[in-house]
Amino acid sequence: xxKVITICCxxxxxxxxxxxxxxTIDVDIKxxxxxxxxxNSNIIFDRMQDQIIxxxxxxxxxGFDPTFYVNITKQRTDVPNGVDEKSxxxxxxxxxxxxxxxxxxxxxxxxxxxxxxxxLTSSAKQSNLINKYQSDYDTEFRKGIKLSLVQPLLKxxxxxxxxGKVNLAKAERxxxxxxxxxxxxxxxxxTIQSYWKYYSAKQLKESYKSSLDxxxxxxxxxxxxxxAGEIPYSEVLEAKSSGLIRQAQLKKIDSEIKKYKNDxxxxxxxxxxxxxxxxxxxxxxxxxxxNEKVLSLxxxxxxxxxxWPEFQIAKNKLEKExxxxxxxxxxxxxxxxxxxxxxxxxxxxTFKDRVYDDEHISWSVGLQYSGSLYNxxxxxxxxxxxxxxxQIKLELDTLKKGLYNAIDxxxxxxxxxxxxxxxYKDSLEIKKRLLADxxxxxxxxxxxxxxxxxxxxxxxxxxxxxxxxxxxxxxxKASLDKAIGELFNKYLSMEEIERLKVSNVRNELSKESxxxxx
Numbered sequence: 181x182x183k184v185i186t187i188c189c190x191x192x193x194x195x196x197x198x199x200x201x202x203x204t205i206d207v208d209i210k211x212x213x214x215x216x217x218x219x220n221s222n223i224i225f226d227r228m229q230d231q232i233i234x235x236x237x238x239x240x241x242x243g244f245d246p247t248f249y250v251n252i253t254k255q256r257t258d259v260p261n262g263v264d265e266k267s268x269x270x271x272x273x274x275x276x277x278x279x280x281x282x283x284x285x286x287x288x289x290x291x292x293x294x295x296x297x298x299x300l301t302s303s304a305k306q307s308n309l310i311n312k313y314q315s316d317y318d319t320e321f322r323k324g325i326k327l328s329l330v331q332p333l334l335k336x337x338x339x340x341x342x343x344g345k346v347n348l349a350k351a352e353r354x355x356x357x358x359x360x361x362x363x364x365x366x367x368x369x370x371t372i373q374s375y376w377k378y379y380s381a382k383q384l385k386e387s388y389k390s391s392l393d394x395x396x397x398x399x400x401x402x403x404x405x406x407x408a409g410e411i412p413y414s415e416v417l418e419a420k421s422s423g424l425i426r427q428a429q430l431k432k433i434d435s436e437i438k439k440y441k442n443d444x445x446x447x448x449x450x451x452x453x454x455x456x457x458x459x460x461x462x463x464x465x466x467x468x469x470x471n472e473k474v475l476s477l478x479x480x481x482x483x484x485x486x487x488w489p490e491f492q493i494a495k496n497k498l499e500k501e502x503x504x505x506x507x508x509x510x511x512x513x514x515x516x517x518x519x520x521x522x523x524x525x526x527x528x529x530t531f532k533d534r535v536y537d538d539e540h541i542s543w544s545v546g547l548q549y550s551g552s553l554y555n556x557x558x559x560x561x562x563x564x565x566x567x568x569x570x571q572i573k574l575e576l577d578t579l580k581k582g583l584y585n586a587i588d589x590x591x592x593x594x595x596x597x598x599x600x601x602x603x604y605k606d607s608l609e610i611k612k613r614l615l616a617d618x619x620x621x622x623x624x625x626x627x628x629x630x631x632x633x634x635x636x637x638x639x640x641x642x643x644x645x646x647x648x649x650x651x652x653x654x655x656x657k658a659s660l661d662k663a664i665g666e667l668f669n670k671y672l673s674m675e676e677i678e679r680l681k682v683s684n685v686r687n688e689l690s691k692e693s694x695x696x697x698x
Contacts, residue, residue, distance in 0.1 A: 203457055203691065208464040209375050211695025212444070213671045216371045218680050219449045223367060226360040233353045240346045246288040249299075255279045270312050277307040285326070293342035295330040301523075324525040331520075334513040344507040351500035358496055362489030364677065368667045371447055372658040376651045378440035379462050385433045387643050391636055392426040399423060402629060415629045422633045454688055466650045468601060474594075480587050480664050487665025491579050498572045505565045512558035514551030520544065583663070590660040597653040604646040611639045 207215075217223055257277040261269050269275050285299025302323045311318055336342060399419040405411045444460065445452055475483075485491055522543040552558070618635040621627040661667050668674055 204459045204461050205689060205691050205694050206461045206463055207695065208462075209372055210671050212375055213368050213371050214676075214680070214695045215689075216367060216447045217364060217672060217677060220367055220447060221449045222363055223360075224449075226356075226363055230353070230356060230360060233349070233356055237346065237349045237353060240349050243345075244289055244291060244342075246286045248286050249284070251281075251283040253279075253281045255281075270309050272308060272312065275307070275309065277305060277309075279306075280304045283326075289342060291343050292338055293332040293336040297326075297328050299326050300324075301326055321528050322525060323528075324523050326521070326523040328521040329519075331518040332515070333518055334516040335510060336515070338510070340503075340506045340510040344510070347503055348500065348507070351496065351503055355493060355496045355500065358489050358493045361674065362493065365489060365662055365665070365667060367447070368671060369658055369662045372667075373655055374440060374443045374447065375462065375464070376466065376654050378437070378444065378460070379464075379466065380647045380651045381433055381436045381440055382462065383647055384644055385430065385437060387640055388426055388430050388433060391640060392423060392430065394636070395419060395423040395426055398629060398632065418633065419629050422636075448689065450689060458689055466654050468598060468653070474591075477584075477588055477591055480591060480660070481584050484583055484587060484664040485580070487668075488583060488663060489665075491576070491583060494572060494576045494579055498569065498576065501565060501569045501572055505562065505569065508558065508562045508565050512555060512562055514549065517548045519546045519548055587660070587663055590656060590663055594653070594656040594660050597649060597656045600649045601646070601653050604642065604649050608639075608642050608646045611635075611642045615639050 255278075257275065257279070259275050261272055261275050265275070266272065281301070281303040283299050283301045285297055287295075287297035287299075289295055300323070302321070305320045305322075306318055310320060331337075332341060339347065399416065402411060402416045402419050406413050406416050441460070442452055445455055520543070522541065525540045525542065615632075615635040615638075618627050618632050622629065622632050658667070661670060
């Protein structure tokens with residue numbers, strides 16, 4: 181029994197230790213972007229909002245769904261007859277009537293504004309007048325079919341009348357779709373920026389650790405030389421001081437790494453409370469593709485005009501306001517309606533007789549007109565809509581100029597940062613050779629530890645500058661790609677984004693599903 185308990189305890193402890201082991205997730209930029217798009221709260225919110233707008237469109241369209249209706253009325257009449265009424269009511273002093281009527285049918289509105297209804301009518305009437313003149317029955321039954329149509333000819337006619345709200349809702353959805361695309365593009369750009377900053381901080385940490393390791397070895401060597409009386413103790417102190425500076429730098433860079441790591445968690449919409457044991461192994465290294473084709477400024481500009489979300493948003497806004505003008509122009513027209521109706525009728529003394537009888541057809545056709553004497557409300561609404569169009573046209577022109585200038589700046593930054601990287605790369609190689617020569621001279625007693633520390637500080641400074649320029653280059657490329665919409669072609673297309681499975685976001689990350697498009 182003791183043996184079994186011991187084995188169970190060991191197994192339990194092993195599982196606890198295993199669960200506490202840090203998890204490392206291998207990521208490149210694409211997989212990180214995929215996971216961020218799947219989990220980012222802003223993107224999930226946009227998807228929910230898009231579903232709301234889609235439901236609003238369906239809600240507006242449902243106004244054109246036919247409606248089934250039933251009217252049932254029971255009425256009792258008991259009135260005295262006046263002199264003029266006696267002649268039409270059998271010279272009876274009083275008129276008594278029991279009437280029960282029903283109407284059942286469907287009605288609706290068409291996309292061009294027609295209001296229509298089709299119904300079956302029936303009634304059963306009993307009265308003292310029927311009793312006076314009819315000896316074989318006491319109830320009259322009427323049945324019939326009734327069709328009515330009201331067709332607007334001016335105000336309310338066509339797609340800019342009845343369909344106005346639906347078309348505006350669809351135009352609004354197009355705008356929101358582009359805004360959502362812009363938000364995704366911003367998140368993708370932010371993810372790339374966080375990735376390269378995280379990478380740079382990790383590389384700088386490795387540089388500091390390598391320098392600290394070398395410092396510890398040199399310090400031990402100098403202490404032995406001091407004990408042998410070969411050097412003054414001041415050189416040992418200089419080495420120790422340099423080591424302390426490296427340790428402080430390591431602490432600082434650890435704080436930066438923690439910040440960039442938490443930036444990842446924020447983008448991924450997870451809390452650090454449950455992710456302290458997770459680390460990211462960054463697979464993608466910064467490099468310069470010498471064969472990458474760089475287009476002209478004009479070519480980038482023309483490409484951006486087709487894709488850039490901000491410009492597309494403004495274009496969709498213009499389309500919406502132009503649509504609003506047409507709807508308002510329809511609204512300012514006077515009301516002129518064609519009103520028609522047709523009905524059949526039967527009169528029998530039995531309920532089961534036929535409904536339709538073409539011997540008795542009634543119909544009517546007419547026009548109804550109404551219009552405002554001043555129409556100030558509609559005129560001002562039209563004026564506002566036209567002013568909004570002019571505002572958006574001005575916005576489009578401003579965006580065009582701003583986009584051209586921005587791409588010009590980004591392209592210049594990209595080309596210059598690429599050249600800067602090459603300069604710093606060559607300079608870094610020189611600094612590495614100088615440090616190696618200084619260390620060699622130090623081993624032969626030709627250089628002091630201070631000379632080594634100076635060269636090492638110089639090398640670390642240049643390494644830092646090199647990585648900063650390299651990251652600047654990658655960020656300038658990402659910024660240029662974002663401006664021309666290339667991020668979607670390079671990392672995650674809108675079609676792939678639509679395929680992403682969005683579910684309730686759990687506060688944990690899985691190595692198996694990370695960056696996977698389901």
